[in-house]
Amino acid sequence: MTETSLLRYPAFLQYWFAKNASSFGFQMMSVAVGWQIYSITGRAFDLGLIGLVQFVPSVLLALPAGHVADQFDRRAIVRVCQAIEWVAIALLAGFTLSGHINEAGILALVFVVGVAKAFEFPAMSSMLPALVPLAILPRATASSAAAGQAAMIAGPALGGLLYVAGPGIVYGVSAVLYLAALGLMSRLRYDHAPPKREPATLKTLFAGVHFIRSRPAVLGVISLDLFAVLLGGATALLPIFAKDILHTGPWGLGLLRAAPAVGALLMSIWLSSHSLKRRVGPIMFASVAGFGVATLVFAVSTSIWLSMAALFALGAFDMVSMVIRGALVQLETPDDMRGRVSAVNAIFINTSNQLGEFESGLLAAALGAVNATLIGGVGTLVVVGLWMWWFPSLRRRQALIEEPAPVEGASSTI
Template sequence: MPSPTPVTTDSPFRHPAFVQFWFARIASSFGFQMLSVAVGWQIYEITGRAFDLGLIGLVQFIPSVLLALPAGHVADQFERRRIVLLGQVVELLAIAVLATLSLLHAVHEAGILILVFAIGVAKAFEFPAMQSMLPALVPQPMLARAMAVNGSAGQAAMIMGPALGGLLYIAGPGTVYVVSGVLYLASAILMSRLRYEQAPPRREPATLKTLFAGVHFIRQRPDVLGVISLDLFAVLLGGATALLPIFAKDVLHTGPWGLGLLRAAPAVGALLMSFWLARHNLERRVGPIMFASVAGFGLATLVFAVSSTLWLSLAALFALGAFDMVSMVIRGALVQLDTPDDMRGRVSAVNAIFINTSNQLGEFESGLLAAWIGAINATLLGGIGTLVVVGLWMWMFPTLRRRQRLHAEPSELSEPAADTL
């Protein structure tokens, strides 16, 4: 990779709207991570069936995919701040019901799944609206750093949220839900007071053309198509984290404490990398850096696959998370900057479909392949597949491979997609 650009004196934290947005994101992310731990543990206590744990993911996955395109249309038709606020209020009400039923010992599996489904519906509408807000909160040259800072909130929540939720669960699931609800309430209050400037939306009726406008836009933009599809296939193939219990027990011969370290390592790597990215501008050779980062992700996967010692496996997963954060920041900023404001909701919705599909199917693919050829071979194949995808995408998307800046020139944006495939 090229040498980093100098640390700049300006910071996303100098912009009050971004600071308010960031604290709201921290509160809701911690609340959701704590909620996830409590819901999973509570359902398993009630039923004792592992299958029911899968249902939790299913009832969240279905609305995230089926409602993504309508949610993107809504995000481009109405004030995005209000959409995010409404989504968080719905989630807060669902959590309040969960807390009440748990404290009254009147909760049942079906009721929990229905409420989790309601939260999934709210999040389906909240995600594209929230993603589309970020470019308006900071100057465009600072967007990548703002995305890194924003990503640090999610990574910190992933590391500490489940541990805090598990600790509070000692006092009962109702306690976890109450604390989670308080965090969501804080997020909603911050969001309601956020000063956010959005151009007046251009109202259009909901037709198949407007719903699929994001898909059409992505197909016409080679660089946007390239980064979104690269994420899909790289995550789909490189899903080593889904097999961590197998590696912890059968390869590294460690216990639950070792599994906890393995699960935390990618998030720690991503969090520390987000701190570095927040202090440095990505202003040169962003295309090569992105491809190098995805290749690093694949190489780290290969090292993890062949490792037989805990410290090397932790180092590989740490590097995997760090490389993924670099790629994620570049991809996210590039998509937002190459998309006009009146299309950001619909493009973010399509991106959400790719992200959710790759995460869910990636775990399924890893598990299926591990059952067929073993966990080590499956992970090796995934790492090799990621490197192959990087090579193919560098060939199929030459403008992305040569991309120098996050903010493309008008001539680059108008280049037709037909030349790339």
């Protein structure tokens, strides 16, 4: 099979630019919200509230959002959600520039953004398989992930620079980016005929959960991601490592935080131009194991450069397994279920990220940061071993798209 350039698919390019623009806007908004609220109140607790008002809707609304994504035009859902986010960010800009802003108002508008994001995620994720041939879906997934990583790296930096001119300017630029994303999404050609609409019942809302339980490949990759993230929360302890173990300052902490994102970005760029055609199961398990080994190296390192190298490798390994897992879930899921399966996956991702940080903090408080990180790395390796045993079909998986088994007795010639 010859390689096919993603540039040949204008719909995917529009999707890519739209997603990138909104991601940059969201990251810029996030850094401005944190600075602004802390400058107003001076309380660290209020910074936690920012995460809370985004986390709650992402979990509570995930299943209804998945149902909506499978019952209605996904492009229309994304457009409506991005329009709501644009209005909320534009209000943040307007109230800030006019001086009529307070903590409650900021949190309320961030909550609105969180609600819209909860419905946008499954619809946006479910659109991708319809924009490119399934054979190059993994490369499209990697390219989309590269855009997300670039936004995570450059968005906060750009937002921080613009914040010098005031938070209102940051919100204004973010709103412009969202407007550009909305325009691109409105012009996107997306042929998707949603099935006959079903009322939202417990059966339809939990259909994604039942589907995942019935498909060992999907259950295996999603649960592997859940437990690997739960145990591999070393990045939550970076301030402790930077100050008490590596004896560096804020500049060192910034380098440590950037290292995993840079590793993930470079790996995603490579994966976006190279197809994974063979031994995808072993590669996925090896990547998660590499993530665990990199965590162990980081735990015992006393050199900032070795620690950065370990975190760089950690991010790269995580990106390989993430692209394989993401492509497998999309390819194993029929189109009329992709919204609900993406929603369940989002619950696992959001919950495991939050609980992973909590677990790391709890263990660090009881056993110290080094021991907590060592336990996380060893736990990740144990999970890999168990999942290879419990999901042998994943361990033996050779291709992302499996060829149908030949019918016994069928002629091999025409």
